[in-house]
Amino acid sequence: MDYDLNKQVAISMEHGVLPSLDEQFSYWTSHQELSGHDLTIKKGRVEPQNLIRASNDYSFFDGGFVRMEPRGKIGFKPGEITVEGTVDESRLEAKFLMPGINQILLHKGWCLAHASAIIYQGNAIIFPAMGGTGKTAMMLEFLSRGADFMGDDHIMVGQEGEMALYPRWIHMMEYNWSLYPELFEKAFPDKDERKEQENILRKYRRGLKMKGGNPVTRWWKGHYTSFYYYDARVRPERMFPESKVALSSKVRYAFFLEKCDAKPSIIDSSPPRLARLTVSSSEMESGGVFGTLSTLAGIEYLDYGRRTETMRRFFEHAKCFEVRMKGIERREDASRTVDEIISYIG
Numbered sequence: 001m002d003y004d005l006n007k008q009v010a011i012s013m014e015h016g017v018l019p020s021l022d023e024q025f026s027y028w029t030s031h032q033e034l035s036g037h038d039l040t041i042k043k044g045r046v047e048p049q050n051l052i053r054a055s056n057d058y059s060f061f062d063g064g065f066v067r068m069e070p071r072g073k074i075g076f077k078p079g080e081i082t083v084e085g086t087v088d089e090s091r092l093e094a095k096f097l098m099p100g101i102n103q104i105l106l107h108k109g110w111c112l113a114h115a116s117a118i119i120y121q122g123n124a125i126i127f128p129a130m131g132g133t134g135k136t137a138m139m140l141e142f143l144s145r146g147a148d149f150m151g152d153d154h155i156m157v158g159q160e161g162e163m164a165l166y167p168r169w170i171h172m173m174e175y176n177w178s179l180y181p182e183l184f185e186k187a188f189p190d191k192d193e194r195k196e197q198e199n200i201l202r203k204y205r206r207g208l209k210m211k212g213g214n215p216v217t218r219w220w221k222g223h224y225t226s227f228y229y230y231d232a233r234v235r236p237e238r239m240f241p242e243s244k245v246a247l248s249s250k251v252r253y254a255f256f257l258e259k260c261d262a263k264p265s266i267i268d269s270s271p272p273r274l275a276r277l278t279v280s281s282s283e284m285e286s287g288g289v290f291g292t293l294s295t296l297a298g299i300e301y302l303d304y305g306r307r308t309e310t311m312r313r314f315f316e317h318a319k320c321f322e323v324r325m326k327g328i329e330r331r332e333d334a335s336r337t338v339d340e341i342i343s344y345i346g
Contacts, residue, residue: 006164046075099290114282117150124249129257161317203228271315
């Protein structure tokens, strides 16, 4: 299947190689044959010569690298990802696919921003943030008020202020269901699927509630919170059927979300500062694995300076703010913060 991401990245993905991503990428399905591809994802043998072991999981060679998994392998080189056997698709996306797409985008004056985004009353709003700060909660609160979905966790952005959907569904964690329990039945209309999700969620929450410092309790807590670790990808159309999925728009407002101990407030910011914060948040999220392996393999990596410059030019087209808050622990926290943000939208 061919996917054309906002006419910036042309992807050829062999059918069935990444089944969990096929539907998510369908937003950008190309209805005509593409003349060429920036990135090909295929099944095949991963057997490059002269592999050098970098760790228990990763090896590299001149021009690429390989990840070894219990039941398969992932091979990467510029413009091509090869999958052998069965692999962890979420890890493949985070450690191989997204950096590969980012690499292609950067040559075209674009990059990926670690952010969520919505369209509210005709205004395209982006929420970059460090991981776990509240990007998804902000988006969910806006969607519950009639906003249109544009992306969760990552957004494609360009130097002229363009925003485009990175094809990912909404990433729902246990924390998000606690804030928005009314969305659970909408997210899983099939009773059997909902029962399975409820069972995992219940066991994960059991682990979270466990207290005590003895070794047995710590072991059981670790077992429940790791073995039953809960997260789910859900189509936005399921939870918010009245909202549309916006594929592209021009940014109007940027609100960088920050956890801090100061009094909650919204302050003016600047494109250079938001660019630096946003690119740094992406670096912390990825852990730098792709960068290290790319350096070892001798292939081009996403230059920090170039990404920061791309983001700076993007934010020049937005009214820039920073939202300082102590965290979103209750639905009221999200609602109050959104009320304040709306007051800044002209």
